[in-house]
Amino acid sequence: MSTETLPYQKPTLLQRFSSVCTAIVQRYLPDPFLFAAILTFVVFLIAMPVTQQSPMQMVDAFSGGFWKLLTFAMQMALVVVTGHAMASAPVFRRGLSYLAMTAKTPGHAILIVTVVSAIACWINWGFGLVVGAIFARELAAKVKGVDYRLLIASAYTGFLFWHAGLSGSVPLAIASGSNLEAVTSGAVTSPIPTSETLFSSMNLIIVLAMLVVIPLLNRSMHPAADQVVSISPDLLQDDKEEEEVDKSKLTPAERLEQSPWVNRLLALLGFTYIVSYFSDNGFALNLNIVNFIFLFTAILLHGTPKRLLKAVAEGTKNTAGILLQFPFYAGIMGMMVAKGPEGVSLAGAMSDMFVSISNEYTFPLFTFISAGIVNFFVPSGGGQWAVQAPIMMPAGAELGVPAAKTAMAIAWGDAWTNMIQPFWALPALSIAGLNAKDIMGFCIISLFASGTIIGLGLLIF
Known part of the structure; x- marks a missing residue:
């Protein structure tokens, strides 16, 4: 990356504030593993005095949780590799390139990547994380003068x-x-339909307000032209032109590696299942089906096994952070619970503290903050x-x-502080x-802007 040397422009207050935040983070935020x-x-x-446990008990809790995210870590690694x-694939890249050409200015690029990522994450978070980062890369290659760091950050804000x-x-x-009654300590005994949560007026108004404010906020943070950090489009090109292969000199095994029929038959098998899955389950996306779609789309679009294997090998290089760090977060979770x-657990003690200072009106807000x-x-x-x-569901029921x-206050809090938690940014950063x-x-x-919008939404509605 490089900093463009362009005529000086007086930055706005928001640009100065974001520059200060960026400078502080650059200086003091350690590597995600650290x-x-x-x-x-x-x-x-902290957990030892709060929960009255010994150091050895905390070691046991850490080691007991260490491997509990193995399945999830593998799924996330596959999100990066298959995405x-x-x-x-050339066809997919041309499609993204065409979409990226609709952005004519850096500000427009920031707006469109934020909106696309937000909508994709609203549909499915795994899909949104990958698509947002990939689209941001394509925009960086097409739009001159756009700040690459802010493009990727804007894609990641869709995760809100x-x-x-x-x-x-x-x-x-x-x-x-x-298992609802057991999980909520008896506070909820029957299912709550999504019409009261995801599609409630409160939730939809918060989502729409964020969908307006966050893209505009991201655009307003774009550095002045003389402070833009750009990246050479050449560095964003992963694939190089392949040399023509003389098929008459290939061995039978090499001919098979170059055969499109292997990929076509595999794609037929995979997409038959995909159609069957959606026919049986509706639009119920999860990480497994998202990865399945990514993989078999890649198989089809790359055309031959050799091209597919090359693409997978390139993508695998980006999974190191996920494979190393996810077990440590699983260990942290083990100590927290x-x-x-x-x-008493440390996580429970944190939640109890906020319950103790809440009333009927402030409880959703404090639930949101504690969840964050x-x-x-x-x-x-x-x-x-x-x-x-x-803890929170029985307390809420008692307060009316x-x-x-x-439940939605917990959900929003869980999404909110991802903006300062690099755990979920790893796939996007890898890409x-x-x-x-x-x-x-x-x-x-x-984080500040979304917290204000969500907090007000929980207080008002």
């Missing part, structure tokens, strides 16, 4: 919308009714629900707060080739 390590030490030291493989959308784990959990002799804090240490929607539902509103410190300064501004 960030996870520091969180591990912090939780270890990269699909996006690097995921828990209020179709793949939100909390609203879907209470709609399914599975470990209960001491009095039945817990999410910083337990960056998992399902984990968040398991930790807070037994509708269960659907309490972009950036570090967390490159984008988190901009994300801090989005």
Whole structure:
């Protein structure tokens, strides 16, 4: 990347503030792995006096949770690999390139990537994370003068919308009714339909307000022309022109590697299942079906096994952070939920503190804030629900707060602090080739703005 040398332009107040945040983050935010390590030490030291557990008990809690995200880590690694493989196919890239050409200015590029990512994350968070980052790369290659860091940060701000959308784990959990009474300590005994959560007037108004404010905010943060950090379009081209192959000199095995029929038959098999899945389940996206779609689309679009394997090999290079860090966050979660002799966990103590200062009107707001804090240490929607539902749902019921509103306050809090938690940014950063410190300064501004909108929505409606 490089900083453009252009005539000086006086920055706006928001540009100056975002520049200060970016400079602070660049100086003090450690590598995401070190960030996870520091969180591990912090939780270890705080949890002992709060839960009255010994150091050895905390070690046991850490090790007991360490491998509990293995399935999820593999799914997230495949999101990166299969998403990269699909996006690097010539046909898909040309489609993204055509869409990117609709952006004529840096400001327009920031707007469109934010909106596309937000809508994609609302549909499915795994799909949105990959598509947003890939589209941002394509915009960087097409729009001259756009800040690459802000493009990727804007794509990541779309992740604010995921828990209020179709793949939100909390609203879907209470709609399914599975083990609901036990999870909520008896506060909720029957399923709550999505018409009262995802499609409630409160949630839709918050989503629409964010969909207007966040893209405009991101555009307003774009640095002045003399401060733009750009990237050479050549560095964004993953695939190079392949040399013509003389098929008469190929061995039988090499001919098979170059045969399009292998990919076509595999794609037929895969898409037959995909059609069957949606026919049986409706538009119910999860990580497995998203990865399945990405993979078999890549198989079809790359044409031959050799081209597919090359694309997968390139995408695999971007998974190192996920494979290393996810087990540590699982260990942190283990320590957060470990209960001491009095039945108190650190996550539970945090939630209880906010309950103690709440009343009927402020409870949804404090639930949102407490969920945001817990999410910083337990960056998992399902984990968040398991930790807070037994505390917040009964407390809300006692105060007379509708269960659907309490649940959505937890869901919004879980999404909110992802803006300063690099855990979920890893797939996007891997695709972009950036570090967390490159984008988190901009994300801090989005954190403040989104927190204000969500907090007001929970208080007013």
